[in-house]
Amino acid sequence: MSVCNPRHCQKGFTLxxxxxxLAIIGILWGIGISAKPRLLSGSGPDSLARRLxxxxxxxxxxxxxxxxxxxxxxxxxxGVYYRAPLGAVSRRESRGETARQGGLFGLLQEELDHQLLDxxxxxxxxxxxxxxxxxxxxxxxxxxxxxxxxIIQIWQNGGHAATTGRVSLVFGPRGFIQPTAIWLENAxxxxxxxxxxxxxxxxxxxVIGGFLLPDGSGALTSVVLP
Numbered sequence: 003m004s005v006c007n008p009r010h011c012q013k014g015f016t017l018x019x020x021x022x023x024l025a026i027i028g029i030l031w032g033i034g035i036s037a038k039p040r041l042l043s044g045s046g047p048d049s050l051a052r053r054l055x056x057x058x059x060x061x062x063x064x065x066x067x068x069x070x071x072x073x074x075x076x077x078x079x080x081g082v083y084y085r086a087p088l089g090a091v092s093r094r095e096s097r098g099e100t101a102r103q104g105g106l107f108g109l110l111q112e113e114l115d116h117q118l119l120d121x122x123x124x125x126x127x128x129x130x131x132x133x134x135x136x137x138x139x140x141x142x143x144x145x146x147x148x149x150x151x152x153i154i155q156i157w158q159n160g161g162h163a164a165t166t167g168r169v170s171l172v173f174g175p176r177g178f179i180q181p182t183a184i185w186l187e188n189a190x191x192x193x194x195x196x197x198x199x200x201x202x203x204x205x206x207x208x209v210i211g212g213f214l215l216p217d218g219s220g221a222l223t224s225v226v227l228p
Contacts (some may be wrong), residue, residue, distance in 0.1 A: 031145040045148035047186040048209070051197040053145065054184060055207040057085045058171060058199075065173040074171040076184075078153055080166065086142040088172060094142060158213060177204045185213050198222075201222045 041187045054074070064087075071088040084091050089216040147153065156169045159180040173179050181202045188195040200222065201207045214222040 017084045045150045047151045047188055047195045047197050050148060050151045051184075051186055051199045051209045052200045054083070055147070055209050056206045057083065057143075058173070058179075058201055059173075062173045062177045062179070062204075065175055066177045069175045071175060072173050074173075075154065076147075076153070076169045076171070078156075078166050078169065079199055081147040081149070082144055083145050083147065084142055088170075091140055131164050151190055152192075153185055154185040154213070156182065171201060179203065181216055183215055 009028045021211040054076075058074045061074050064085075065072040068087075073084075073086060075084040075086065075091055076084065076190055113128045155165045156225070157163045158169070158171075158184070171179060171182050179201050181199070184199040185200070186197050187193065198212065199207060199211045199212065199215065200216075210222065215225050217223045
C-alpha cells in the first residue's frame, strides 16, 4: 500500500482557471448592478402599465365608496399622474397660485370662497363635483412617470387622441368610465416593449402587449405603428 505525500497529492486551481472564474463573477455582477435599478424602481413600460391600471382601479373603488367622481389625471408634459377626487388637483394648484399672487390675504380669501362653494354643494347632487365630501391634499396621490417610459398617446371615446397636456380619466359615482386606451413604449428603444392599458365601462382595466384600440363592435384590435 502506497502512501501519498500530502505535498504532492494536494491539487489546486491553476491561475487560468481562477481568472476564468473571476471573469464570470464580474460579468454576473455587472448584469445584476445594471438590472437592480429597474427592478427596484419598476421603470419599464410593463411596470408603469400595471401601476396605471392599478391607480385607475383604485380611483373607481373610491368613486363607488364615496359616491362621487374621481379621476386619474395624467400630465404628459410634466411626466406625473394623479389619483384624486375630480377637480381636486386643479383646486390645489389654484390655491397655490392665489397665494403666490395675493400673499396671505389672497390665500385666505380663496380658502373662504372654497369653503362657501363646498357648503353650497351640499344642497344639491352634482356627480361631476366633490359633493358631500371635503377635499384635502391627502386625497391627492401623485406618482412619477419614469424617464425610461414614453406615453405615445391617450385615446378616449370619440376618437380624441392626446399626446401632450393633461388628460383626465373620469370615474363616475357608479364606477363607469368612457373607453380609454393608454399607449406606452420603451423611451430608450422606440418600437420595443409596447403596451396598452385599456379602461372601459365598469370592467377591470387590462394591460395588453402591443397597441390596441376598440373597433366598431367594441372588440380590441391591433394597431400597427412604424
